[in-house]
Amino acid sequence: MKSPFPIHLDPAEQRVLEYRARGSKRPHREVERARIILAAARGEPLARIATALGIHVDTVRKWCKRFAAEGMRGLKDRHRSGRPRVFTPVQVAGIKALACTPPTEKDLPLSRMTTGEIRDLAVAEHLVDGISLTTIWRWLDQDAIKPWQHRSWIFPRDPDFAAKAGRVLDLYARTWNGQPLGPEDYVVSADEKSQIQALHRRHPSLAPGPGRATRIEFEYSRGGTLAYLAAYDVHRGLVAGSIAPSTGIAPFMALAGQVMAAEPYASAHRVFWVVDNGSSHNRAPSIARMSAAWPNATLVHLPVHASWLNQVEIYFSILQRRAIAGADFPDLDALAERIMAFQERYNATADPFDWRYTRHDLNDYLHRLAAHEPGLAA
Template identity: 50%
Template sequence: MPVPRARQIALAASERRRLKRLAHYRTAPFQQVVRARLVLDAAHGYSNARIAVRRHVHLDTVRTWRGRYADQGLEGLKDRPRPGRPPRLTPLQQATVKALACQLPAETGVPLARWSSSDLATEAITRGHRPGDLGLERPTDPGRRHSQAVAAPVFIRDPDFQTKAARILDLYQRAWNGRPLGDEEYVISSDEKTSIQARCRCHPTLPPGAARMMRLNHEYDRGGSLAYLAAYDVHRATVFGHCAAKTGIVPFMTLVEKVMTSEPYTSAKRVYWVVDNGSSHRGKAAVDRLARDFPNAVMVHTPVHASWLNQVEIFFSIVQRKVVTPNDFTSLDQVEDRLTTFERRYNETARPFKWKFTPADLKDLLARIERHEQKEHHSQQPTGYDHQPAALQPAA
């Protein structure tokens, strides 16, 4: 089938000025900018194939917009009416969302470092708008979508890895030593997020604006650092936090006391504390110390190098993305206030994480690791041929 010849484009001076203005307009829709540049290239005498290479578009795209401009002029570069639901947003509603998105969350009293669509929807609801009216997705718990992505450790050093890991996975499924947990038994996942710095930027952070992303100055003064200790109720999705100058036994036990002296944990039959092997809660001494201070508490350690089994790490990832990044705080007091306020905000809407890694998945994982190690072991065995240099071989 013959390829149609390229349509000739001849521009008047006024048309060229309008197209050049559109081609370099920072706030114009990107599609309009690309189309204007295609037409200018065509008027310059470039072929369709060369324009496609220059502008990184498909050849058919060049043919389409070149032909439409040749037939209709500037009107041909506009989108044609399409079937489907008409726009639901009024200009006032659009302005409402844009004005909110172009402010730093802290300026509106929201304990976040930056906005997401769900955060904007939540704030819109608090201001009396419905998220559907504003074209935003319905707000959900920020951790709901973050079921733990599991990756095998490089080396399994813990000889009791399977036993320890299976015990924690059973707790997540509300079971302990082969029996289901009762209504008065709870599972707490706990750890520390260390070295959260207060970086005071030398120039104020600029909120998003027209054709501009949030701008953060790379120069800053250090205002110190603190540790954020958190205990997460796995099945009730409740977070208890505590800030301290550094980690250690005393800050950890302060967090434990904060949880265990509140209901329903004070009167609970059992409270299982899932922790890693950090120095604040390592070994039998930590187990005995917890049991001595709170007889209804049971400490359960993850295997060595298996903090990915600890669900509180998911919460810490949310804190890192929503609260700490980008890091722009004038003091450690501001860091602590932001963490504390976000914790209250999170507890108002949080739901349990969708933890999908089960004991059956653990067995499959360990079986794959074992097969891989066996394959590596066999590949390193001698083949039966003597590869010693001739000078080292015994005489016949």
């Protein structure tokens, strides 16, 4: 049966349809419709087109009719209203609210809820008569709500949190007491990475291969621990470090002496040392001890529980991931050698971190925290 709908293609339509018909990665429906119209334009009967494409003749007739009436626009899908909503927006919001409610507020002996428990609670509270777990998961996924997960955090308890954190962020932005730092002023972020273990694997690791990740022996013997002390120049991106059996005032002061004896710090106008509240460098005596040894050095303490504002911690994370995790160390000497070799390699191509956390971000953070503990941001 010849098509009752005459199909005539101009050169542009011919090129577009031929391109679609060859498209191995295009949606199947587009490829099929293009092939229907091309075959009809060649004068092939509808039944032969349907047989060649393995579809019903009514499908061929529908697309030929649409193309004859509307041209290329006729090959697009019509707007569909879809299946009527089963649940109201109020029910959707109610499910999401349940997912964000601590189980203890519902007298449940749970620390977190699964989608099944959310469903049971919604039915018990007559929010819905019934609902699938997939539907609940899809609604929660829309807002990235995952009540079955948790992460730990420490609520700031330092009464001077804003002031202490703010001055450190000012130093990162090259400002101190409202005045810009000069070219002879330097900012050093320092800390200790303690209890680094020399783990000796009971079997050598197996190298990666096609379709196979590196394999690391699970069992190991312990070869002792050491401490790595590092001072990171915030604006130059360079690291100076030393190895010690453990942390303490003496190892930290030795690191400070190593840095302050080297240029450009030895002849610098000021060297600001950003540190946390570890026992090696906490409280007022540490500030006096530092300034007595090096008059151009100023120790600046972060708030308690704010090591995340100490840039040297980023370097420690890089060191751990790239040089220590999963490695095999026969003894402490091998571990120490690896750490110092990595430091040298890092310094060869080092750039300052792209630090973007500012006082504005800090103030926003404190305002959000104030909702949990009024007066914190005051």
